[in-house]
Amino acid sequence: MSANSYKDDDSTIPDEIKPALDDIRETMVNGFTEEGKAYYEKEFSFFDEVTGISGKLKPYIKKSKPEKKAKIDEEMAKIKVEEGVYLPSNPDGIVVDIDRKSGKPLQSHAKAPFLASFMIEKDVVRVEDEQEIHEKKIEKLSAIFKVGDDCRQDVLALQIISLLRTIWMHAGVDVFVFPYRVTATAPGCGIIDVLPNSISRDMLGREAVNGLYEYFIASYGPETSSEFQRARKNFVKSLAAYSIITYILEIKDRHNGNIMYDSDGHVLHIDFGFCFDIFPGGFKFEQAPFKLTREMVRVMGGSTETQAYRWFEELCVKAFLAARPYAETLAAAVSPMLDSGLHCFKGETIQHLVGRFVPEKSDKEAAQYMRALIRKSFEHVATRGYDEFQRLTNGIPY
Known part of the structure; x- marks a missing residue:
């Protein structure tokens, strides 16, 4: 209630629902x-x-x-x-x-x-x-x-991510998602849980790790070892889930400081300050549906023909098809926040959100559509361009 009482971080622009929230809080405290x-x-x-x-x-x-x-x-x-x-x-x-x-x-x-x-x-x-x-x-x-x-945008994104995780669990889609906790506590204030046993890809680069594949080898042993295979399996399951999540929510600012790897090999995304209709700097640098780089594919065997890569494609398709029937449900979870003043809403947010599920297509057509998005994402020139931009402006290696 405190976090939603004002539309700005400095508590100068009251939200329309502030009087109601004040009454509720006063009633609660008096009780x-x-x-x-x-x-x-x-x-x-x-x-x-x-x-x-x-x-x-x-x-x-x-x-x-x-x-x-x-x-x-x-x-x-x-x-x-x-x-x-x-x-x-x-x-x-x-x-x-x-x-x-x-x-x-x-x-x-x-x-x-x-x-x-x-x-x-x-x-x-x-x-x-x-x-x-x-x-x-x-x-x-x-x-x-x-x-x-304003942490409310992260809270909203993580609520949708939690809903998607529940949908995939009920559908039996074997993917991995970790919706960490973010709590908005007052206008412009919040607390964010730190992901346990994880390190950002940015920090790996700063520690002079040559690449993601080299990190996996150093952490889990040779590619033929059971430890590496287990970590690769975790990597594929999580990469597929977050690929669909970043596509559906149109999450941007996917530089290496916002991509984490845990001790089990899972890839995890953090910081959802740019999603839906808002982009870093106001420009849509990142035009790929999601981030799929050469080094990620190298962990999956080095080419698009390996068993691990094909399994990644299959999981992406399954996760996307399982989520499609719930497009309106996910939209209904976003709708109450449209008047909140959050910067991620610029216009036809709900129409665009539902549209990304391609409701007009059959399941077979939707599966083909997702495979095309995967091909488009792999080594997309805009992904490399944004990583280079972040390296030059913020010193974030890739």
Whole structure:
């Protein structure tokens, strides 16, 4: 409710639904017991303190990373962890401590996002001799905090991605998707969970890894090994899913900083700030339906004739055909946000979204259409051009 009360990040343009949201919030808070209200205030105070660090970093945007890091450490040291508080994106666990030296400033030209790690206590249930045993488990969780950046678009994209994952699970399509958690907490504020055990393709390049295939060999052994084959299988299943997702939602800004690889070989996409009708810089540099590069194909055997590549094509077709009957359902999930002021809506968003499912085609024609999109995407000149643009302007290797 807080995140949707205003149309701008600075809380100056009220949304039409703000009076209704204010009434609902007031009714809810007035209905709390004294104990409940105290807990509510304690939780929001804690989270505002953590998120507020991003706002305090704004004067340091032009300064060096060590200076930013020192400011984050200074502010993190001031935060008191009250008993029972939790991170909004992870309400199933409570914060028991903060890694006060974990603060890390993240790259941004105009904003001041930062990463921090917390020790979270969770209730874990295991079964032993047909008896449920409840235990406490403490794990480290990292999250990114943002101020002055509307996270609702990421929330919307991840909701659609979660719906697609459910559709594919029910249809028995063997693909892999990981919809990580993003929570919009106030106008222009939010928290983003960090993907566990993963590294961006950008960071691999900065660590002097020559290519994705070389990374797979270094991580999982020779191509003939069972570990490599397992990782390749995970790669294909996830690449197919995210190819369809980026096509359906028209997700752009697919440079190597926004493409991750986890320890099992899955490819994962992050940052959905450019989707539907909006493009980086206002220009549609990325004209391929989705990103399919030479190095990705090399992991699948090096050509479009290998068994792994053909399996990738087959999974793309199956995932697309399984999603088509739900085009209107997915559109209905997007429609309530059309008046939100989100920048990704420029005009006929819903018509274009439904149109990408080619509802006028038969299943056979739709399958042929998807195979044509795959061929169009492979080594598309615009994909290479955008990667080169990102390398020149932001130093992102590819």
